[in-house]
Amino acid sequence: MPACGRSAAKPMNPEIRVLDDGKELAREAADLFVWLGEQALREGRAFRVTLSGGSTPRVLHAALAGPPFANRLEWSRLEFYFGDERCVPPDHPESNYGMANETLFRPLKIAEKQIFRMGGETPDHDQAARQYEEMVRARVCPAGSPWPVFDLILLGLGEDAHTASLFPGTAALDESRRLVVANTAPQGIKNRITLTAPAINHARTIVFLVSGAGKAKAVAGVLHDRSVDSRRAPAKLIRPVAGRIIWFLDRAAASALPVSQQDLTYDEE
Numbered sequence: 479m480p481a482c483g484r485s486a487a488k489p490m491n492p493e494i495r496v497l498d499d500g501k502e503l504a505r506e507a508a509d510l511f512v513w514l515g516e517q518a519l520r521e522g523r524a525f526r527v528t529l530s531g532g533s534t535p536r537v538l539h540a541a542l543a544g545p546p547f548a549n550r551l552e553w554s555r556l557e558f559y560f561g562d563e564r565c566v567p568p569d570h571p572e573s574n575y576g577m578a579n580e581t582l583f584r585p586l587k588i589a590e591k592q593i594f595r596m597g598g599e600t601p602d603h604d605q606a607a608r609q610y611e612e613m614v615r616a617r618v619c620p621a622g623s624p625w626p627v628f629d630l631i632l633l634g635l636g637e638d639a640h641t642a643s644l645f646p647g648t649a650a651l652d653e654s655r656r657l658v659v660a661n662t663a664p665q666g667i668k669n670r671i672t673l674t675a676p677a678i679n680h681a682r683t684i685v686f687l688v689s690g691a692g693k694a695k696a697v698a699g700v701l702h703d704r705s706v707d708s709r710r711a712p713a714k715l716i717r718p719v720a721g722r723i724i725w726f727l728d729r730a731a732a733s734a735l736p737v738s739q740q741d742l743t744y745d746e747e
């Protein structure tokens with residue numbers, strides 16, 4: 479069982495794991511991914527995981543697609559969803575689906591029917607968001623509940639403390655009813671589709687993977703600086719309702735945190 483493999487009896491504060499470098503971060507995160515997957519499959523249910531975009535997940539995907547992790551899971555019983563997508567076709571170099579397909583789905587021979595991608599190519603972005611929401615409601619929300627319970631949601635963090643495509647000062651931050659909305663990014667591909675914070679917060683386990691000194695200020699703003707609010711640091715909106723949240727940081731990304739806050743697991747008082 480990975481070091482942070484305890485199951486949460488009640489909502490817990492963020493668990494912070496500081497690793498030496500990106501490689502160790504990927505290995506630890508892959509170990510937790512597979513451990514959670516083994517648990518779900520042992521309980522006889524599909525393992526529903528939501529992938530994040532950008533570049534950081536590439537190291538995790540490479541770890542999962544190789545030994546020892548590739549052989550530890552019955553990959554055909556997993557379902558892959560997305561936390562956000564750029565509004566581009568799936569074969570576009572900026573597509574989050576395209577990156578996952580290249581680094582994870584193809585190497586692990588994941589079947590099309592296991593992959594639930596957002597319609598980045600749909601011209602009407604709000605329609606694409608609503609279509610994804612409808613699918614998530616049907617497949618991931620427990621009977622009678624308006625909120626999806628993903629087994630694992632993987633997230634990254636931008637230097638502006640955005641996560642998924644929840645960017646500072648944007649309308650998506652105020653969404654309290656919808657699961658998926660269209661939103662805009664201040665740089666790069668402007669139009670996005672994203673899970674909302676409440677949709678993310680109902681997951682069993684939420685994992686942030688953050689590496690590099692460029693993210694240190696954003697990490698400290700989210701995890702330590704109470705003067706920074708969630709409109710400026712949207713990742714602060716990510717607080718599991720009943721699940722666990724674990725931050726995997728490399729030393730560079732953790733470098734602006736007080737030493738006392740590094741590599742500790744916080745139990746709720």
Ligand code: 6PG
Pocket residue numbers: 530531532533534535561562563564574633634635636640641642643
């Ligand atoms: C996206 C992601 C986004 C990402 C952060 C960090 O679509 O870009 O979902 O939230 O996780 O921007 O990106 P890097 O890993 O590339 O630094």
